[in-house]
Each structure stands twice: as C-alpha cells, then as structure tokens.
Amino acid sequence: MSTKIFVNLPVKDLARSREFFTALGYSFNPDFSDDNAACLVISENILAMLLVEPFFKTFTEKRIVDxxxxxxxxxxxxxxxxxxxxxxxxxxxxxxxxxxxxxxxxxxxxxxxxxxxxxxxxxxxxxxxxxxxxxx
Known part of the structure; x- marks a missing residue:
C-alpha cells in the first residue's frame, strides 16, 4: 500500500505562500488548489495543504496558533x-x-x-x- 501524507498548515496570505515555496523550487498540484488552498508538492507521497485561515478553521474547533x-x-x-x-x-x-x-x-x-x-x-x-x- 502506498500512503501519502497531507500536512495541513494555516496561512494568512495564500498568494505569498505560493510565491515563497515556488521560489524554493516546489510546485503545486492544481487538482487540490483553489482560492482557499494550495497543494504544495514536496515529493510524490508528501504534500502540504496550505489553507487560508478561515478555511483551515472549517476542519477544527481548536484555535489557530501563531x-x-x-x-x-x-x-x-x-x-x-x-x-x-x-x-x-x-x-x-x-x-x-x-x-x-x-x-x-x-x-x-x-x-x-x-x-x-x-x-x-x-x-x-x-x-x-x-x-x-x-x-x-
């Protein structure tokens, strides 16, 4: 079985986050990206979902830490x-x-x-x- 990990991280400015990780040489999967989220491809099986804070909050009742x-x-x-x-x-x-x-x-x-x-x-x-x- 091949397992993928999706790390979910809250971000304040999605465009800024995309620019930052693009400058590091990473790409994004457009199938899992929109105005609320960007799917950062770290490797074939490791992805980070960069979620704008209001969207991140829809997945948890916990407060977002700074x-x-x-x-x-x-x-x-x-x-x-x-x-x-x-x-x-x-x-x-x-x-x-x-x-x-x-x-x-x-x-x-x-x-x-x-x-x-x-x-x-x-x-x-x-x-x-x-x-x-x-x-x-």
Missing part, C-alpha cells in the same frame, strides 16, 4: 547532500523566510532550519548513513 510565537510542529525533510541543505535553506531565506536555530554539523549529519512567512518551522537534514552506523 506559529511566530508558539510551537506547533517542526517539519523535517531529508536532503540528498549537504549542498542541497544549504541551497534550499539559502533560497528560503532569500525568498523571505527567517533563519532559526544553529547549523548542526556532526560530520555524518548536517542540518539547517528556517521559518516560512507564516512562522512554520522547516528543517533540512542530510545524513551519511554509512558513517552514522559507524558512530553507532
């Missing part, structure tokens, strides 16, 4: 190389994202993080699995 001041989730993605980590985070920062945390460099593992314009926390990590097993 991700700029409160923790909600850390979205961690793997990268194929250290260079890919740097490239994507640098693009995020150039497109209006904010840096968060320190660069993590453990030799066999490397990671950086950023906040998107709505304050959602994204981490990119590369790991040399052979070297990680040796560290074991």
């Amino acid at each position: 991700a700029h001041t409160e923790g909600e989730v850390i979205l961690a993605l793997s990268a194929d190389s250290r260079e890919q980590v740097d490239e994507l985070v640098d693009r995020a920062l150039a497109a209006g994202g904010s840096p968060t945390g320190e660069t993590q460099d453990h030799g066999f593992m490397y990671g950086r993080a950023f906040l998107d314009p709505d304050g959602h926390h994204w981490e990119l990590t590369w790991m040399d699995m052979a070297a990680a097993q040796e560290q074991g």
